[in-house]
Amino acid sequence: MKRVIAPLRDFLHRESASGVLILLSAALGLLVANSPLADNYFNALDAKFRIGIDPILVDLSVVKFINYVLMTIFFFVVGLEIKRELTTGHLSTRKKALMPFVAALGGMAVPAFIYLAIAGSTDANGWGVPVATDIALAVGLLAMVGTSAVASLRAFLLALAVIDDIGAILIIAFVYSSGVLFSWLFAGLAMVVGILVLQKVKVTSTFVYVVLGMGLWFALYKSGVHPTLAGVILGLLTPNLQKQNSGLEDEVDGSVSVIEWLENKLHPWSTFMIVPLFAFANTGVEISRESIDAALNSPIAWGIFAGLVIGKPLGIFTTIYAGKKIKIGEAPEGARPLSILATGSAAGIGFTVAIFIANLAFSDPTTQDLAIVAVIAASIVSGAMSYMLFKLLSKNA
Numbered sequence: 001m002k003r004v005i006a007p008l009r010d011f012l013h014r015e016s017a018s019g020v021l022i023l024l025s026a027a028l029g030l031l032v033a034n035s036p037l038a039d040n041y042f043n044a045l046d047a048k049f050r051i052g053i054d055p056i057l058v059d060l061s062v063v064k065f066i067n068y069v070l071m072t073i074f075f076f077v078v079g080l081e082i083k084r085e086l087t088t089g090h091l092s093t094r095k096k097a098l099m100p101f102v103a104a105l106g107g108m109a110v111p112a113f114i115y116l117a118i119a120g121s122t123d124a125n126g127w128g129v130p131v132a133t134d135i136a137l138a139v140g141l142l143a144m145v146g147t148s149a150v151a152s153l154r155a156f157l158l159a160l161a162v163i164d165d166i167g168a169i170l171i172i173a174f175v176y177s178s179g180v181l182f183s184w185l186f187a188g189l190a191m192v193v194g195i196l197v198l199q200k201v202k203v204t205s206t207f208v209y210v211v212l213g214m215g216l217w218f219a220l221y222k223s224g225v226h227p228t229l230a231g232v233i234l235g236l237l238t239p240n241l242q243k244q245n246s247g248l249e250d251e252v253d254g255s256v257s258v259i260e261w262l263e264n265k266l267h268p269w270s271t272f273m274i275v276p277l278f279a280f281a282n283t284g285v286e287i288s289r290e291s292i293d294a295a296l297n298s299p300i301a302w303g304i305f306a307g308l309v310i311g312k313p314l315g316i317f318t319t320i321y322a323g324k325k326i327k328i329g330e331a332p333e334g335a336r337p338l339s340i341l342a343t344g345s346a347a348g349i350g351f352t353v354a355i356f357i358a359n360l361a362f363s364d365p366t367t368q369d370l371a372i373v374a375v376i377a378a379s380i381v382s383g384a385m386s387y388m389l390f391k392l393l394s395k396n397a
Contacts, residue, residue: 018271019140022352025276026283026376033284045281056218066281067359070274072217072231077263077270078165079235084259087240090159099320099329100159106319107133107160107347108167111311119303126300126361128171129371130307132353133164134379136271138346141383145390152332153343160316160347168353169232176360177225188219188230195237209234226360238262275352282355283376285369294370300362301374308354308378309385313344342389348382350375 032041045063052058060068091097111130119126138157142149191212198208213234221227243261256264285291295301317340323329331340358371 014267014271017140018136018275021272021276022134022136022279025279026351029280029283030285030287030376034287038284038286041284045284052218058218058221063281066274066278067356068221068227069217071278071356072228073266074270074274074278075169075228075231076235077231077266078169079232080238080259080263080266081235082162082166082232083236083238083240084257084263085159085162087259088257090155091162095329097159097163099323099331100156101163102319102323102329103156103316104160104163104167106315107131107164107312107344108315110315110318111307114311115303115307117303118306119299122299122303123362123367126304126358126371128168128175129304129354129358129361129375130311130350130378131164131171132168132350132357133161133312133347134349134351134353135161135165136275137349137351137379137383141346141349141386142343145387145394148390148394149339149343150332150334153335153339156332156335157343157346164347165353168357169229172226172357172360173229176357177229180224181222184219184223185225188216188223188225191216191219192233192237195234199237199239278352278356282359283372285372287373291369291373294366295373295377298370298374300367301370304354304358304371304374305378305381308348308350308375309345309381312348312382313341313385316344316347317341336393338389338393342386342393345382345386345389348386349379350382351379354379 032038045061047062048059049062049065050057050059051065051069085091090100108131112127115127115130116124135158138161139154142154142157195209195212195216198212213230216233217227217230220230238259240257240259242255243258317337320331320340321337324331332343335343354375355372358375359368362368362371
């Protein structure tokens with residue numbers, strides 16, 4: 001008997017549930033880093049080992065294994081979700097995609113501008129940190145407020161966050177990949193061509209694609225391009241074709257695509273293990289009076305904080321109403337101005353991807369810690385603001 005799934009509903013449900021785990025994992029990372037176990041925590045994360053076989057060997061630490069290898073699976077799921085949204089979801093038509101696209105651009109450009117205005121003279125390289133949105137926490141917050149957020153806002157936020165992810169991926173690829181070795185980049189391109197050829201001749205062996213995917217990851221790693229982008233590329237290359245003998249059944253149309261099958265297999269691992277583990281390993285910042293003073297006096301920290309807390313809602317709100325005014329798209333149905341502002345604040349929860357970019361943007365560990373503290377603080381404030389605005393709306397309804 002086939003198990004019935006609802007891909008979009010299941011995705012949103014898992015993302016909402018994952019939000020709680022992410023918060024708990026981040027809190028645990030902070031707690032351990034500021035406890036007598038701190039040395040054990042940091043030593044364990046810095047422990048070195050090798051993976052692969054001669055001549056394909058990679059030297060990694062535990063934290064790099066999480067950030068480079070496991071997060072590739074996370075970005076693969078992100079790539080699958082982007083592909084599904086572009087082919088059959090909220091971004092599948094020009095009319096559906098236009099307003100979330102415009103809002104996402106505003107929600108990325110304004111935070112980047114605010115960061116550069118505050119911290120550009122200190123370290124302009126961090127402008128990419130406040131452009132990111134954490135889908136799990138943002139969607140989870142809208143689930144918490146229940147009927148205070150009209151249904152159209154959930155779909156709108158999901159589409160906006162997917163476009164936001166595309167923007168973040170492009171930033172990682174073109175801004176934070178340095179010293180590119182084109183010989184290895186061409187090797188990666190050969191892997192992509194190989195995958196496309198195998199799809200053309202209808203090869204369905206999962207093992208073959210996994211081997212080519214691993215080759216792509218290694219080629220990007222050696223090229224200087226961040227290897228997690230292999231996950232996104234593979235997700236986007238996945239065909240939106242019906243999966244035979246999947247053992248699953250879509251409750252809407254009965255058929256299950258390869259994308260939906262892979263999401264059903266991998267999304268739980270990504271949301272309930274990989275992202276919480278990433279949060280635990282990357283939020284372990286030592287908090288002291290000196291570190292708090294350093295953050296309060298750091299233009300970088302304030303640039304990130306203001307970019308997420310002020311820039312995100314301001315950018316999203318203004319571009320939606322500008323777009324509506326010049327009639328290039330439609331605002332979410334039934335959404336009032338205050339609810340759009342509240343949704344913009346929810347998008348200001350940068351967390352997972354913002355922390356990921358912070359670790360790429362800054363090479364100095366002290367600056368990385370300042371940036372992570374700013375991302376955590378901004379995500380908490382943005383979430384609280386969004387929640388309060390939605391509750392205010394429900395009282396005035």
